[in-house]
Amino acid sequence: QVQLVQSGAEVKKPGASVKVSCKASGYTFTGYYIHWVRQAPGQGLEWMGWINSNSGGTNYAQNLQGRVTMTRDTSISTAYMELSRLRSDDTAVYYCARDLTGGVMDVWGQGTTVTVSS
Amino acid sequence: DIQMTQSPSSLSVSVGDRVTITCQASQGISNYLNWYQQKPGKAPQLLIYDASNLETGVPSRFSGSGSGTDFTFTISGLQPEDIATYYCQHYDYFRPLYSFGQGTRLEIK
Numbered sequence: 515q516v517q518l519v520q521s522g523a524e525v526k527k528p529g530a531s532v533k534v535s536c537k538a539s540g541y542t543f544t545g546y547y548i549h550w551v552r553q554a555p556g557q558g559l560e561w562m563g564w565i566n567s568n569s570g571g572t573n574y575a576q577n578l579q580g581r582v583t584m585t586r587d588t589s590i591s592t593a594y595m596e597l598s599r600l601r602s603d604d605t606a607v608y609y610c611a612r613d614l615t616g617g618v619m620d621v622w623g624q625g626t627t628v629t630v631s632s
Numbered sequence: 633d634i635q636m637t638q639s640p641s642s643l644s645v646s647v648g649d650r651v652t653i654t655c656q657a658s659q660g661i662s663n664y665l666n667w668y669q670q671k672p673g674k675a676p677q678l679l680i681y682d683a684s685n686l687e688t689g690v691p692s693r694f695s696g697s698g699s700g701t702d703f704t705f706t707i708s709g710l711q712p713e714d715i716a717t718y719y720c721q722h723y724d725y726f727r728p729l730y731s732f733g734q735g736t737r738l739e740i741k
Binding site for chain 1: 664670675678687729732
């Protein structure tokens with residue numbers, strides 16, 4: 515079945531970087547964009563950006579420009595999201611999601627908890 | 633940027649109720665509006681896409697309507713498993729940017 519499986523929880527210190535992976539299975543990885551969405555504790559959903567799994571092209575939310583990098587490895591059907599210069603307010607659950615078409619996020623990963631604490 | 637205003641932020645409901653949630657865009661967005669359900673500790677799940685299309689496998693008690701700036705999400709006959717938080721989400725085709733509403737949390741009365 516179609517699924518996205520994310521890497522495990524991370525604990526990082528302020529100023530460090532974190533890289534979260536999202537492995538796709540059950541469909542042609544290069545046929546769909548992958549979005550990254552995060553959710554701070556008790557808060558709503560925040561879109562972070564997307565990567566074109568075929569070309570590697572990216573589009574990032576303006577408030578994360580310069581700190582977020584999205585990449586992919588087509589040989590292992592895996593997308594990555596790296597966030598640098600971490601701050602305490604980056605503490606959140608990070609989700610990857612497949613873009614079915616036109617911004618419709620039809621399949622989601624299970625989420626990765628990233629905790630930023632000194 | 634287009635702003636999405638979702639209301640109400642929370643709703644106290646009973647099993648069997650008809651539940652209505654609205655999402656208003658600051659400018660016309662055609663039908664680029666999706667609805668998601670999120671249960672505690674779980675990833676969001678797509679319910680409705682392009683304002684009114686039911687995702688495969690989603691029960692028919694869920695429905696969506698609207699176009700332009702005003703959108704409505706309805707649960708016709710709330711079931712216990714529908715207790716969750718619901719989000720609208722807009723896709724700005726020309727930017728391209730994506731934004732979620734603030735969410736509506738359903739609670740049992």
